[in-house]
Amino acid sequence: MSTPPLERYFDALLQTLLMVSVSSVIAIGCGLLIAVVLTVTASRSIYPRPRLHRGLSVVVNMLRAIPFIILLVALLPVTRALVGTTLGTWAAVVPLSANLVPFYARIAQVSLKEVDPGLVEAARAMGCRRWHIVRHVLLPEALPGIVGGMTVSVIAMVNASAMAGAVGAGGLGDLAIRYGYERYETRVVFEVIVILVALVSVIQLAGEALARRFDHRH
Numbered sequence: 520m521s522t523p524p525l526e527r528y529f530d531a532l533l534q535t536l537l538m539v540s541v542s543s544v545i546a547i548g549c550g551l552l553i554a555v556v557l558t559v560t561a562s563r564s565i566y567p568r569p570r571l572h573r574g575l576s577v578v579v580n581m582l583r584a585i586p587f588i589i590l591l592v593a594l595l596p597v598t599r600a601l602v603g604t605t606l607g608t609w610a611a612v613v614p615l616s617a618n619l620v621p622f623y624a625r626i627a628q629v630s631l632k633e634v635d636p637g638l639v640e641a642a643r644a645m646g647c648r649r650w651h652i653v654r655h656v657l658l659p660e661a662l663p664g665i666v667g668g669m670t671v672s673v674i675a676m677v678n679a680s681a682m683a684g685a686v687g688a689g690g691l692g693d694l695a696i697r698y699g700y701e702r703y704e705t706r707v708v709f710e711v712i713v714i715l716v717a718l719v720s721v722i723q724l725a726g727e728a729l730a731r732r733f734d735h736r737h
Contacts, residue, residue: 527694534608534703534716535690538680543673549616550672551621551665554581555653557624558631565639587679611688615679619718620674623672630664631657657735663734670726674719681715691715 557575560568585593591614596603598613634657642652658665684692691711699708 528699528714531689531691531694531711532718535677535680535684535692535718536681538608538611538615538688538690539673539676542612542619542680543669543676545612546619546676547623547669547672549620551627552682553620553624554627554631555627555657558657559631559649559653565643565652579621579624582617582735583625587614587618588612591683606688608689611680611683611690615676615683618679619672619676622675623668626668626671627661627665630661630668632722633664636662663730664734666726666730669721670730673722673726677715677719677722 553575557572557579558564559566559574560575562569562572582590594614594617598605598610602610604610619733638656638660639652642656647655680688680690681695682694684690684694684696692712695708695711698704699706699711
């Protein structure tokens with residue numbers, strides 16, 4: 520029997536939380552920026568740039584089409600250049616972030632596109648600058664959807680981090696593979712599943728509560 524001690528579960532959970540939190544901040548920040556650019560550069564928007572919009576949209580679609588495990592391998596040279604290694608928790612941040620940026624960008628873009636065009640036109644008629652419209656109209660009105668998208672993205676990040684654990688990134692996925700799969704300790708796999716389910720449930724509840732808080736319609 521080679522069941523890991525309780526400290527291993529705790530360390531693996533901390534590694535997963537570190538990967539997910541850092542990667543989520545990067546992915547959500549970059550994804551939201553891309554979503555804003557896609558929204559304002561669309562035709563009939565406040566800063567129409569059709570070529571930029573189409574080009575950026577194609578890049579986002581291409582990145583979304585790449586499975587995470589393939590993206591992880593493809594980014595190994597980039598990860599080594601940025602972090603200095605391709606193994607460990609910090610090395611996993613690079614592919615995790617790259618995987619979720621286009622995913623969250625599309626979610627945030629949908630929320631921004633659902634903002635009432637009448638509000639934007641009213642702001643333009645009042646002489647507001649483009650940045651003011653983004654800052655004071657688009658983002659506040661789309662905030663509940665943006666926060667809801669953050670919840671979905673963070674949960675997807677948890678799932679991806681478990682997959683990254685299979686290639687030496689550490690965390691709960693690594694624990695399940697090394698102790699559960701390779702050493703035939705089925706109980707370890709189920710215990711890791713329970714921890715992941717609990718973690719996802721907490722994130723979902725917290726995200727829903729935060730979205731309701733920012734939803735001015737309730």
